[in-house]
Amino acid sequence: MGSSGHDHMGSTERSCLCLSPPYDGDGIRWAEETEDIKPSHSLLGVPDLSWPLVCLTGNGGLAREDLSMAEAAALPAQGLGSPEPSPPILSPAQNPPIEVQGKAEEYCLEQVQSMVVGEVLSDVNKACKLLNIAPDPQEWNCMHVYKWLLWTEHLYRLPQISTLFKELSGRDLCSMTEADFRERSSQFGDMLYAHLDIWRSAAAMKDQWPPEDFKSANDNSWCNCPSQPIHLWQFLRELLHKPHNYSRCIRWINKEKGIFKIEDSAHVARLWGIRKNRPAMNYDKLSRSIRQYYKKGIIRKPDVSRRLVYQFVNPI
DNA sequence: AATTAGGATTACC
DNA sequence: GGTAATCCTAATT
Numbered sequence: 039m040g041s042s043g044h045d046h047m048g049s050t051e052r053s054c055l056c057l058s059p060p061y062d063g064d065g066i067r068w069a070e071e072t073e074d075i076k077p078s079h080s081l082l083g084v085p086d087l088s089w090p091l092v093c094l095t096g097n098g099g100l101a102r103e104d105l106s107m108a109e110a111a112a113l114p115a116q117g118l119g120s121p122e123p124s125p126p127i128l129s130p131a132q133n134p135p136i137e138v139q140g141k142a143e144e145y146c147l148e149q150v151q152s153m154v155v156g157e158v159l160s161d162v163n164k165a166c167k168l169l170n171i172a173p174d175p176q177e178w179n180c181m182h183v184y185k186w187l188l189w190t191e192h193l194y195r196l197p198q199i200s201t202l203f204k205e206l207s208g209r210d211l212c213s214m215t216e217a218d219f220r221e222r223s224s225q226f227g228d229m230l231y232a233h234l235d236i237w238r239s240a241a242a243m244k245d246q247w248p249p250e251d252f253k254s255a256n257d258n259s260w261c262n263c264p265s266q267p268i269h270l271w272q273f274l275r276e277l278l279h280k281p282h283n284y285s286r287c288i289r290w291i292n293k294e295k296g297i298f299k300i301e302d303s304a305h306v307a308r309l310w311g312i313r314k315n316r317p318a319m320n321y322d323k324l325s326r327s328i329r330q331y332y333k334k335g336i337i338r339k340p341d342v343s344r345r346l347v348y349q350f351v352n353p354i
Numbered sequence: 355a356a357t358t359a360g361g362a363t364t365a366c367c
Numbered sequence: 368g369g370t371a372a373t374c375c376t377a378a379t380t
Contacts, residue, residue: 267367269370303357316372321357327371329359345357345380358379365372 148283155243162240165189174241175234178208190233196226212238270327271336271350273313277306296353300346
């Protein structure tokens with residue numbers, strides 16, 4: 039029948055939702071760093087630790103936005119108080135076609151969050167080694183707290199704030215409210231509190247980071263660009279490795295055997311379309327691609343075939 | 355209705 | 368030439 043005009047949606051020129059390479063070079067800077075923050079001292083005779091996130095904007099004005107940004111990014115995986123963290127997830131609901139843009143942004147946001155969290159954790163880690171203190175503030179004694187305060191002073195180029203928090207253990211520090219902090223330093227208490235918050239979040243997340251898919255070979259999750267074009271099976275693995283974000287649309291049935299179920303086919307297809315910059319992607323087409331894997335021995339239907347359930351032939 | 359299966363064609367690296 | 372994207376028909380759930 040009339041299959042004349044293949045929709046061709048100008049596909050040669052695909053826009054790239056790319057954040058460009060992660061960090062080295064010039065990645066993302068939320069806080070526009072002024073010239074150069076060269077430690078004048080001392081406590082840490084170490085050349086340059088870069089704290090790209092938690093930097094101040096110049097002129098002594100504290101970039102509170104930056105803090106809350108880092109904080110927000112550090113929190114979702116394991117908020118402080120929240121026992122059941124509800125992920126900032128895409129609603130598994132319907133799929134209005136024009137929504138793709140927004141989904142792309144959300145998807146991007148998730149990538150950015152991962153990156154930010156990774157960066158924050160890495161920075162906290164460096165500082166721990168540098169100061170020889172535990173990552174978890176709860177474990178600090180007074181000397182540790184003091185070191186941390188000096189470090190934070192240095193970091194944010196604060197005036198002698200450490201004197202205002204003398205003789206406190208880590209436990210004391212953690213039991214203090216933001217108001218308590220402000221009481222000690224009306225000017226910087228809130229940001230110190232926020233910074234401590236980041237550390238606590240980082241400590242809480244430490245054991246579950248990095249997720250397996252973070253540094254693995256197939257990971258080009260920082261960038262939607264088809265640098266090395268990602269394969270569908272890799273993409274599915276990627277989603278499966280982030281249950282926190284995607285278990286509502288795809289999840290393991292039996293991880294050991296590599297059996298997984300697509301819970302929301304439209305949603306997964308949309309994500310795939312976003313990744314590949316194919317706005318017209320749908321489950322019909324995605325599943326066709328999965329079926330191509332049958333012959334190649336990458337994915338198959340499990341022994342007892344069920345709707346929307348597939349199995350990696352080589353589970354890892 | 356949605357999913358499954360697989361052939362055919364086209365597009366893109 | 369390999370991997371998807373697209374399109375399609377037919378069967379199954």
